[in-house]
Amino acid sequence: MTQRIDVRAERDYQVVIGTDLGQELVPLVGDQARRVLLMHAAPVARAVAGASEALTAAGYGVSTIEVPDGEDAKTADMLTRSWSALGEAAFGREDVVVGIGGGATTDLAGFVAATWLRGVRVIQVPTTLLAMVDAAVGGKTGINTAAGKNLVGAFHSPSAVLCDLSTLRTLPRADLVAGLAEVVKCGFIADPEILRIVDASTEAATDPVSEELAELVRRAIQVKADVVSADLRESHLREILNYGHTFGHAIEHGEHYRWRHGEAVSVGMVYAAELARLAGRLDPGTVAQHRDLLGRLGLPLGYVGGRWLQLHEAMRRDKKTRGDRLRFVVLDGIAQPGRLEGPADDLLVEAYAAVTLG
Incomplete structure (x- = not known):
């Protein structure tokens, strides 16, 4: 239909x-x-x-x-x-x-x-x-x-x-799975039903002919349509669509865009969740939910160590940065997006440690 x-x-x-x-x-x-x-x-x-x-x-x-x-x-x-x-x-x-x-x-x-x-x-x-x-x-x-x-x-x-x-x-399966990172993002920022559908069956969610995937696509597009209709030029609300993107874009830049965008955003969402937890804004259970859903889909949850200076410099050039103050989209709960401006360096580094592989 x-x-x-x-x-x-x-x-x-x-x-x-x-x-x-x-x-x-x-x-x-x-x-x-x-x-x-x-x-x-x-x-x-x-x-x-x-x-x-x-x-x-x-x-x-x-x-x-x-x-x-x-x-x-x-x-x-x-x-x-x-x-x-x-x-x-x-x-x-x-x-x-x-x-x-x-x-x-x-x-x-x-x-x-x-x-x-x-x-x-x-x-x-x-x-x-x-x-x-x-x-x-x-x-x-x-x-x-x-x-x-x-x-x-x-x-x-x-x-x-x-x-x-x-x-x-x-579509190659790896590309399909990477695209699901943006779908899951829409679930965390606006539509918990997306998370329920993925949690019920990751197999159905990754089946290109399933009714579940068609419903996930429709719901994710509806989230984006609602947000951009309310804020076309990203003056306020539309920034929530960048959940996971500040750290994710830094990974993409550091990897010379060899990573798939969705893979980088997956790690970026885990980073943002850990950062929000460290800032006292997000409960550990929702952080664990990030890792569980994204991991069961086959998406990466971490990044290599020893790259902090490179990543930090890339984030400083991110479009959401104002002056020298980094700005992150974070969650105060599922479907409760907010902003974290100018987090302390020690929180940034600690969140990086939480997503460092090895």
Whole structure:
């Protein structure tokens, strides 16, 4: 059954969730567009071929650009290559960029659309669990630099998001499991029913054709839709979506983005939970629940030792930092997110020790 979730933004849009949604793309592109740019990574070439065929048959001029898979797509070089493709295609204000792939692809496609002619429409077609529940919804776009992740970007809401659950059937299991970290995050910050579903059966939660996974996707997207509708530009509430991301992004940066995003966020959530416990804000039982659920899903719970100075420096460059004061999203309880500003260095180091492997 196809479901639609409304998102309020500078222009409202819908997230469409279902299976075999290829027929939805052409009407979403609409009558005003003449040209469509399909941006994609190599693993989804078959889906791109089908989209290109349908759009061409409908009378659009279709261009495609293949980008590197994963975070290697989010570079200034790929950005300029994409601009060049748009220029060569004489891409106009009424035309549409379509991002097909994982979160890195949708991040890049969104930023390309945001910056071409000061903003053209983008339709996001996420093909990974992580992209469906996180990157493709909400209008955050960006690229990485040597200084850190997503430090260059723009808010540019899509005109639609198509989440075709059938694409999860061919997703490597490690990628599916990594995407579940963002789903579990939504459970901890807003929707305890997510945690109940995962706790009841991690086997069902990791089954790409199960009703449980479809329900988890819907619930996680609803959490994000509710939050971003209330706070489009991350001025207050939207920051709660960054639970686990401050430490997680530091890991990604230190590992040169070789870690999957969800794996880093998993460790980041455990770190944030331990930090909240040390600050007297979270009970030990909820910290143990983090470790139990994430560990049973097969997600990492810790990181190597001896990297504190590197991690601390990366966190100081995080977007949530104000001046020299680190700011963490923490929990005061399940579905009770808050902020911890300027925690003492000894607490930061002690929390690191709590997630250090070996």
